[in-house]
Amino acid sequence: MVVSLEKNKQHEVVIIGGGFGGLYAAKSLANRNVKVTLIDKRNFHLFQPLLYQVATGTLSPADISSPLRAVLRKSKNTKVLLGEVNNIDPKTQKVFVGDKIVPYDTLIVATGANHSYFGKDNWKDLAPGLKTVEDAIEMRRRIFSAFEAAENETDSEKRRALLTFVIVGGGPTGVELAGAIAELAYKTLQEDFRNIDTSEAKILLLQGGDRILPHISPELSQSATESLQKLGVMVQTQTRVTNIENDVVTFKQGDKVQQVSAKTVLWAAGVEASGMAKVLADRTGVECDRSGRVVVEPDLTVKGYKNIFVIGDLANFSHQTGKPLPSVAPVAKQQGEYVAGLILLRLHGHTLPPFHYTDVGSLAMIGQNLAVVDLGFLKLTGFIAWVFWLVIHIYFLIEFDTKMVVVIQWAWNYITRNRRSRLITGKEAFLGPQPINNSHPYQATETVKQPVKV
Amino acid sequence: MVVSLEKNKQHEVVIIGGGFGGLYAAKSLANRNVKVTLIDKRNFHLFQPLLYQVATGTLSPADISSPLRAVLRKSKNTKVLLGEVNNIDPKTQKVFVGDKIVPYDTLIVATGANHSYFGKDNWKDLAPGLKTVEDAIEMRRRIFSAFEAAENETDSEKRRALLTFVIVGGGPTGVELAGAIAELAYKTLQEDFRNIDTSEAKILLLQGGDRILPHISPELSQSATESLQKLGVMVQTQTRVTNIENDVVTFKQGDKVQQVSAKTVLWAAGVEASGMAKVLADRTGVECDRSGRVVVEPDLTVKGYKNIFVIGDLANFSHQTGKPLPSVAPVAKQQGEYVAGLILLRLHGHTLPPFHYTDVGSLAMIGQNLAVVDLGFLKLTGFIAWVFWLVIHIYFLIEFDTKMVVVIQWAWNYITRNRRSRLITGKEAFLGPQPINNSHPYQATETVKQPVKV
Numbered sequence: 070m071v072v073s074l075e076k077n078k079q080h081e082v083v084i085i086g087g088g089f090g091g092l093y094a095a096k097s098l099a100n101r102n103v104k105v106t107l108i109d110k111r112n113f114h115l116f117q118p119l120l121y122q123v124a125t126g127t128l129s130p131a132d133i134s135s136p137l138r139a140v141l142r143k144s145k146n147t148k149v150l151l152g153e154v155n156n157i158d159p160k161t162q163k164v165f166v167g168d169k170i171v172p173y174d175t176l177i178v179a180t181g182a183n184h185s186y187f188g189k190d191n192w193k194d195l196a197p198g199l200k201t202v203e204d205a206i207e208m209r210r211r212i213f214s215a216f217e218a219a220e221n222e223t224d225s226e227k228r229r230a231l232l233t234f235v236i237v238g239g240g241p242t243g244v245e246l247a248g249a250i251a252e253l254a255y256k257t258l259q260e261d262f263r264n265i266d267t268s269e270a271k272i273l274l275l276q277g278g279d280r281i282l283p284h285i286s287p288e289l290s291q292s293a294t295e296s297l298q299k300l301g302v303m304v305q306t307q308t309r310v311t312n313i314e315n316d317v318v319t320f321k322q323g324d325k326v327q328q329v330s331a332k333t334v335l336w337a338a339g340v341e342a343s344g345m346a347k348v349l350a351d352r353t354g355v356e357c358d359r360s361g362r363v364v365v366e367p368d369l370t371v372k373g374y375k376n377i378f379v380i381g382d383l384a385n386f387s388h389q390t391g392k393p394l395p396s397v398a399p400v401a402k403q404q405g406e407y408v409a410g411l412i413l414l415r416l417h418g419h420t421l422p423p424f425h426y427t428d429v430g431s432l433a434m435i436g437q438n439l440a441v442v443d444l445g446f447l448k449l450t451g452f453i454a455w456v457f458w459l460v461i462h463i464y465f466l467i468e469f470d471t472k473m474v475v476v477i478q479w480a481w482n483y484i485t486r487n488r489r490s491r492l493i494t495g496k497e498a499f500l501g502p503q504p505i506n507n508s509h510p511y512q513a514t515e516t517v518k519q520p521v522k523v
Numbered sequence: 524m525v526v527s528l529e530k531n532k533q534h535e536v537v538i539i540g541g542g543f544g545g546l547y548a549a550k551s552l553a554n555r556n557v558k559v560t561l562i563d564k565r566n567f568h569l570f571q572p573l574l575y576q577v578a579t580g581t582l583s584p585a586d587i588s589s590p591l592r593a594v595l596r597k598s599k600n601t602k603v604l605l606g607e608v609n610n611i612d613p614k615t616q617k618v619f620v621g622d623k624i625v626p627y628d629t630l631i632v633a634t635g636a637n638h639s640y641f642g643k644d645n646w647k648d649l650a651p652g653l654k655t656v657e658d659a660i661e662m663r664r665r666i667f668s669a670f671e672a673a674e675n676e677t678d679s680e681k682r683r684a685l686l687t688f689v690i691v692g693g694g695p696t697g698v699e700l701a702g703a704i705a706e707l708a709y710k711t712l713q714e715d716f717r718n719i720d721t722s723e724a725k726i727l728l729l730q731g732g733d734r735i736l737p738h739i740s741p742e743l744s745q746s747a748t749e750s751l752q753k754l755g756v757m758v759q760t761q762t763r764v765t766n767i768e769n770d771v772v773t774f775k776q777g778d779k780v781q782q783v784s785a786k787t788v789l790w791a792a793g794v795e796a797s798g799m800a801k802v803l804a805d806r807t808g809v810e811c812d813r814s815g816r817v818v819v820e821p822d823l824t825v826k827g828y829k830n831i832f833v834i835g836d837l838a839n840f841s842h843q844t845g846k847p848l849p850s851v852a853p854v855a856k857q858q859g860e861y862v863a864g865l866i867l868l869r870l871h872g873h874t875l876p877p878f879h880y881t882d883v884g885s886l887a888m889i890g891q892n893l894a895v896v897d898l899g900f901l902k903l904t905g906f907i908a909w910v911f912w913l914v915i916h917i918y919f920l921i922e923f924d925t926k927m928v929v930v931i932q933w934a935w936n937y938i939t940r941n942r943r944s945r946l947i948t949g950k951e952a953f954l955g956p957q958p959i960n961n962s963h964p965y966q967a968t969e970t971v972k973q974p975v976k977v
Binding site: 111112113129130131132134136138139142143148149150151152167169202203213217220221258260261262263264490491492493494 | 565566567583584585586588590592593596597602603604605606621623656657660667671674675712714715716717718944945946947948
């Protein structure tokens, strides 16, 4: 467990996970005096904040993905290893990847989070979440198939259920999904169908807490609610989903129990730490919080293991504000950079003060010309916030890979108010529109499974 | 079977298939004095000639797809029906789509072709073909997974098999696939791996006939062969694959039997007419050729049925040259336009002379700055042919939908020599690289199944 400082052996850093945390750590270690191995199950980094635009037909998966090997091409000290980590051994400092054993001097674990259905695991098939490319394609299939099926449906009640979209969770993803579906139904698709009026679609955004976007200021949250309502979204706060069954969503608002028939239910509510947290807990005895996140030390290490770091959505870092830092990309990015810096300093016997997150503000897109931006000292809404949102996202996107194409697509969508990427694809795409109550369960067991088998 | 000319009833045209033939027919009938229903299993038109660019990581599926409803949005007389045709009844003039019955006055059948494995249907899983978006994503997964697995493989023989790519079929698709994979291995991916040298990859293009690209002139075919060889592709003509088993491809060149260990085998050889041909044969007694195509009359109708047209890859039209017209987009396009014109003229008691195909020439992309173009009066190779290829494809792409994005991607790929869309996705993407000889059969039964169940 001692950090290797032997003269002739280069220090080996192993990073598990190529998300924001892992990739920024790798970038910060590029071509420095360490050997780096980045392990991921996927061959690309995914820009998750824009995944909802894939799910709603604006962008293609490749538009928001960067091949890890391409990003790290010039990092000659870095190997990318595609594989699934089965286990780690902190005693002998080894990571087990398939049938391979990868030794490390320092380990960075950044495997992120998955959906959580709060114990109702059968909801997974009924209300898919949005974490992977496959999730987004499945959501896209469901959304556009619902409109297609409604076009073919003669029973008005069934048609209403097909045109009802329930989004569970009022965080950024839920808000962005609701806004995007409202724009689809009330604008983009308006002239595309002959039998149905897509503007009859009903879009419900259900939020457990007092207000949507709880991470931004109450005024902005109120402004976002009003913008969504103007777009046609029904926003219900203090609302908990109690059941999803037979295309009916049951929810409780205070004591009032309500039901709505909806063919499409999308999950943007809970997340839980990926399976690596459990592995770490088993192997190091480290504490995990209620969401399964690893409670880390002020320098992001695992208690008792100075050479194991946990960063990003997998970490619970509460030393700064007393509460865990939010599960957002900027936290992961800053933690990745901090850890890389600390590792390099340690090679020369130095260290760093505890990690400190610099809050860069929060923002959420609602629709065309509509967003909310909370920078603390500055709060923006409407068009100016929307422009700000675009600029920030373009800035982040082009850091790894010049995503000119995304900029062009956005510009083009803006001008034409169309969405080019609304393909119904995947294994069930050939079945055509699905009749209501005829279950086509979402076989997502493979795509949303825990990334680590222990 | 009589063409309806009743005064108060609008003539109903039903088109099955939204490929080039069906879509150009629908476009030509847009907002004319007929009712049109376009039936397709998919909600988008696919620009198949560029599918190989999805399979090799240059473009995204949405880049070469146009949502049918968006293309036909302004055709107010046209309905799009998403569904699978089960049967037709020429007597009562009805098409059966799922549980729906769609009556027609005139029927246009344009359901195209599928892969054919010449009776060796078990090769389907071993050597996937390229007809659908799902096919392309599966090819992409196999190609990039092979490089990943090679990077992890320590056994040199297995690594060699992982870096061997066999493309069966020397038509445009086979040539374009071979050229694109050569560019991947010998250029794009060169710096991306640490353990393997991707330039050791072996790419074999196997062609049954005397020369590749048999539809163009022998000199151009020779030039294409030389260009491919310069890129590093081994071109074997007069070569027939006799077996594919356990990652070994057996092929016969004259009397010489050879074997090559290859993890990735791609099928670009045979096609056969889609299942609608059989339905038509059963229902109308029309003759089908050896590839299952419907032998059509000089006006593209089915013998004895003046109101049933068969166009595109589904049709065998031999009245012009004595041989069937080639299965290419321009034939389908011209036939769609011809049939639409004939239907409109018939409404006024007029008719048209037999269909006549205006040959617009043939072309195939080989690689960056390399293509062959045969316009009959003009033959181009190299850079000038490549520019010509680009201009023609951009022209066709923007006819339905402004595919500015494709132009930008191409330009960007050209400058950076990178490929942005090399994602390994789909149901097996999470399994990481596949060990050799550990079969992960391609479950393609759904995606390449016959579109029509009779």
